Amino acid sequence: MSSRLYNWLDARLDLKPVQRTLLDEPIPGGASWIYVFGSVTLFLFVLQAATGMFLALYYAPTPDHAYDSVRFIETDIFLGWMVRGLHHWGASAMVVAIGLHMLQTFLYGAYKAPREVMWMVGVCLFLIVMTFAFTGYLLPWDQTAYWATQIGINMVGTVPLIGDIASRVLRGGEILGALTLSRFFAIHVLFLPAILLTGIAVHLFVLRRVGPAGPWTDDRASLGAETFAPRQVYMDAVVIAGVFLVVAALAWSIPLPLTDKANPSDTSFVPVPEWYFLFYYELLKYVHGPLEPLATWVLPLCVILVMLFWPFIDRNPVRNPIRRPVALGSGLLFLLVVFGLLGISIRNLYAVPRADPAVARGRTVYAQLGCVGCHRIHGEGGAVAPDLSTVGDTRPDREWHLKHFRDPQSVSPGSFMPKFPLTDRQLNDLTSYMLSLKRAT
Ligand code: HEC
Structure with missing residues (x-):
């Protein structure tokens, strides 16, 4: 600031103590x-x-x-x-x-x-x-x-x-x-x-x-x-x-x-x-x-x-x-x-690959087969079967899911979950989707 302007302002506003503080x-x-x-x-x-x-x-x-x-x-x-x-x-x-x-x-x-x-x-x-x-x-x-x-x-x-x-x-x-x-x-x-x-x-x-x-x-x-x-x-x-x-x-x-x-x-x-x-x-x-x-x-x-x-x-x-x-x-x-x-x-x-395409396909299969009628994920779906929101954490084993999907009663005796006719690819995609359902990473 030019010193003349400063002096002019200082004469009016008493700036020196402010500057000191x-x-x-x-x-x-x-x-x-x-x-x-x-x-x-x-x-x-x-x-x-x-x-x-x-x-x-x-x-x-x-x-x-x-x-x-x-x-x-x-x-x-x-x-x-x-x-x-x-x-x-x-x-x-x-x-x-x-x-x-x-x-x-x-x-x-x-x-x-x-x-x-x-x-x-x-x-x-x-x-x-x-x-x-x-x-x-x-x-x-x-x-x-x-x-x-x-x-x-x-x-x-x-x-x-x-x-x-x-x-x-x-x-x-x-x-x-x-x-x-x-x-x-x-x-x-x-x-x-x-x-x-x-x-x-x-x-x-x-x-x-x-x-x-x-x-x-x-x-x-x-x-x-x-x-x-x-x-x-x-x-x-x-x-x-x-x-x-x-x-x-x-x-x-x-x-x-x-x-x-x-x-x-x-x-x-x-x-x-x-x-x-x-x-x-x-x-x-x-x-x-x-x-x-x-x-x-x-x-x-x-x-x-x-x-x-x-x-x-x-x-x-x-x-x-x-x-x-x-x-x-x-x-x-x-x-x-x-x-x-x-x-x-x-x-x-x-x-971890962040966006696995199999997961996205699995989600589609999940919607098409009407799993949502019995299962709930993050608050959406029926409540007669286990909530799957974090099934990837509680059941992290791929083999378990494959076996379960092929024949639910072989792993869960008495289960009323239907045996869906799935192609190998659908089976894999659905399992990838299940495993991706985790708590926040
Ligand atoms: C008619 C109702 C019904 C439908 C439809 C159904 N389920 Fe199930 N599901 C069950 C029941 C009951 C269980 C618990 C007994 C068992 O483990 O099989 C179960 C268990 C599961 C489990 C194991 C959960 C755990 O925590 O143990 C998974 C995973 C699963 N279902 C996925 C699916 C998928 C994916 C579909 C769609 C392809 C589907 N379910 C369709 C009734 C159903």
């Missing part, structure tokens, strides 16, 4: 590249807000129009695909940035007294961002969106006492439909931004009251302090520019998937969640039956509570990570489990 915040030990993640996260939030506003110009939150409006943005609007790409990859980048920001805070012991409140507000901000991700995922109203959300809401339904009401409130009724979509849209673009902005304001307010933690050295008296401007501003700006270039390059070069339009009756669709929820989907595969609530809500709730109250669990005032083996060990173990599960999940995803 914004830029002269002392950083103990001086500026550092390791302190940039908070600013990067804030920048990504601004990017999400800006791209989101432009997407909202064209997006229509109804089941009839949502999918087509996203396709329209993708194909007909000038640079619409780029804006959608920025919003998509920006969300991923935000999860990474928050993750690194929390990791740095954890490593430096910066959550310790007097900064407990700041950590707790930070954990809430993280949870809000994950809620953004969850609600945004439904909006394109494609098959992945629909079925992934279905699973998410069903999980909420497993919480005792409040689960049933909570899942109905989330859906806006008994089924995932028009009310759910407008509800998720309103939460995504109105409620959450308001809550997140308030949270960020509190987070920064607390930061200004307690000051940045600085290095972990015990000899704090020896630390000089440096103001936020200009060196920390410069470092933040450099990394922010770099992050923007990476997000833009991803948006530019990787076309975004849009699967078929959501089809509530196509129950064979197996959704794949975003990469940052994958580790959790993997975990869900290992727990069935009576243990299921453990994974759907007990464990997540415990992890969230431990994270939230961590500053009161780890009361050791020492900040140097080398002298905090227990805290460091628990953090490391947590990361190992999360990334281990993520690794396994990614390996499985690429090992």
Whole structure:
């Protein structure tokens, strides 16, 4: 800003104290590249807000129009695909940035007294961002969106006492439909931004009251302090520019998937969640039956509570990570489990051919032979025979199905399931379809 304009404004608005508050915040030990993640996260939030506003110009939150409006943005609007790409990859980048920001805070012991409140507000901000991700995922109203959300809401339904009401409130009724979509849209673009902005304001307010933690050295008296401007501003700006270039390059070069339009009756669709929820989907595969609530809500709730109250669990005032083996060990173990599960999940995803044509043919045979008259899949069909929604998990054996289809009574004595005259190909396709009916992968 030219100094004459600045002086003119300053004479009227008294800007110098504002500048001092914004830029002269002392950083103990001086500026550092390791302190940039908070600013990067804030920048990504601004990017999400800006791209989101432009997407909202064209997006229509109804089941009839949502999918087509996203396709329209993708194909007909000038640079619409780029804006959608920025919003998509920006969300991923935000999860990474928050993750690194929390990791740095954890490593430096910066959550310790007097900064407990700041950590707790930070954990809430993280949870809000994950809620953004969850609600945004439904909006394109494609098959992945629909079925992934279905699973998410069903999980909420497993919480005792409040689960049933909570899942109905989330859906806006008994089924995932028009009310759910407008509800998720309103939460995504109105409620959450308001809550997140308030949270960020509190987070920064607390930061200004307690000051940045600085290095972990015990000899704090020896630390000089440096103001936020200009060196920390410069470092933040450099990394922010770099992050923007990476997000833009991803948006530019990787076309975004849009699967078929959501089809509530196509129950064979197996959704794949975003990469940052994958580790959790993997975990869900290992727990069935009576243990299921453990994974759907007990464990997540415990992890969230431990994270939230961590500053009161780890009361050791020492900040140097080398002298905090227990805290460091628990953090490391947590990361190992999360990334281990993520690794396994990614390996499985690429090992299994995603769209096996035999499965699609099998689904047709299933419809033609009227299996639906006795069996139910994801709520559709008769109830006189076993529900087949997850028969791929409960009966994973191909041979069993082949034998059962050839002669139901040979494996289930007394079964009244008819012996269908099937060609070998029909038999194989039907079995492939049965094996594909699994819980979410
Ligand atoms: C007249 C009702 C009826 C029809 C029609 C019918 N089933 Fe069944 N099905 C049953 C009954 C009863 C059982 C339980 C006894 C058994 O295992 O045979 C069963 C069991 C099964 C099982 C084993 C489920 C489990 O968890 O043990 C599979 C798989 C199956 N049916 C698939 C099919 C397919 C595919 C079709 C269409 C080609 C079909 N059924 C048509 C009545 C029916």
